[in-house]
Amino acid sequence: MTETPGRGSAAPYISARTGQFRYFDRQLGRPGWPAKRVLDFGGNVGNLLLDPECTIRHGHYWCLDVIPEAVEEGRRRYPDATFLHYDRYNFEYNPGGTRRLPVPDLGRFDVILAQSVFSHTSKAEMRELVAQLRTFLTDDGVLAFTFIDPYFKPPPGWARAEEWPDLDNLRWRLASARRWQEPGMDVEALEAEATSARITWATLVNNEDFVLDSGGDWCREGEERTHYMVFCTEEHMRSVYPDADVLPPVQPERFSCAVLRRQP
Incomplete structure (x- = not known):
């Protein structure tokens, strides 16, 4: 489930957005990516891997997305990575999917990322999915997801x-x-x-x-x-997740970020 400029469910959405790796790399304090097992939740075609600075090992990368065409394209582009179709209902992106389908257990991950996913769900669905994703973290793993603060205004020279x-x-x-x-x-x-x-x-x-x-x-x-x-x-995100680190945007992106650990 990746942000789209107004396209409905009539056609598959293949994302051309870039910058995901640099964004999360800065928000997470530049972790040692080569050693990390990474789940890109709603990662579309895997544009996280496009950044020339990306050091995530393709064999340690999993992408789970509701758009089957994006999953197929991701498999074609990155044959050493793992792309899986998550056939959960979403009226904008996967209207034929199963409602409230649980996130499949793919093992434990050091890092779980979700870019522009919960800007396309209800609060109830966000809570449900985040709770499930946290159970798939390693003991010291992190879940980081973006959201849009309506009142954030970039300082001069920041935005595109x-x-x-x-x-x-x-x-x-x-x-x-x-x-x-x-x-x-x-x-x-x-x-x-x-x-x-x-x-x-x-x-x-x-x-x-x-x-x-x-x-x-x-x-x-x-x-x-x-x-x-x-x-x-x-x-408000801090009130929803009191144990989260809620971080402001980093240039040039306008997204805020919530970082959560595995629940005890």
Whole structure:
């Protein structure tokens, strides 16, 4: 489950995004990757391995993703790595999958990474999946996942030029959606709604509705639409996971990061 610029479930999504390795390498303090057994949860085609500085051994790399075409392409690109299809239901990426399918037990991992996964799930599903993933960590292993703080605004010179560097994450995402996906969307009304609500956790559905934090799984069967994106403040993520290290973004990425250890 990897972030897509507005594509629904009608076509497979093969990610072209890069920079994942450099991001997690910095957030995790440059661990000794060659010795690490790594699970890339929602890793699409394995772009984590594309970075020329990446020192993860392909034989120590596992990718688990809900998009079968991405898994097949990953296998083609990296024959020494392990790519597996996780046939869990996701209305945007895998509408034919099995609802609440448990994460398969692939053994224990030193590092589990999830880039742009929980920006496409409900809070209830995030809690469920994170709890399962933590059981697959080694005793000193770490799980690191990204999330989007709506109010993070990059300092001057930080963001990529095409990312509206003078806008915070929420306004950048809205402006981008109007430009590339929904020319008629009422960005100003959505901004006003978000401002009046003071978001902690909220979901932008189909670039037209905000669903504020209900504490549960708002997206029930029959309510699915085309796509959605989740925003969560760093402060709120700390309240969800009090034992996490919640880290701010690192240049040039706008994602915050939560780092968790195996539960006792």
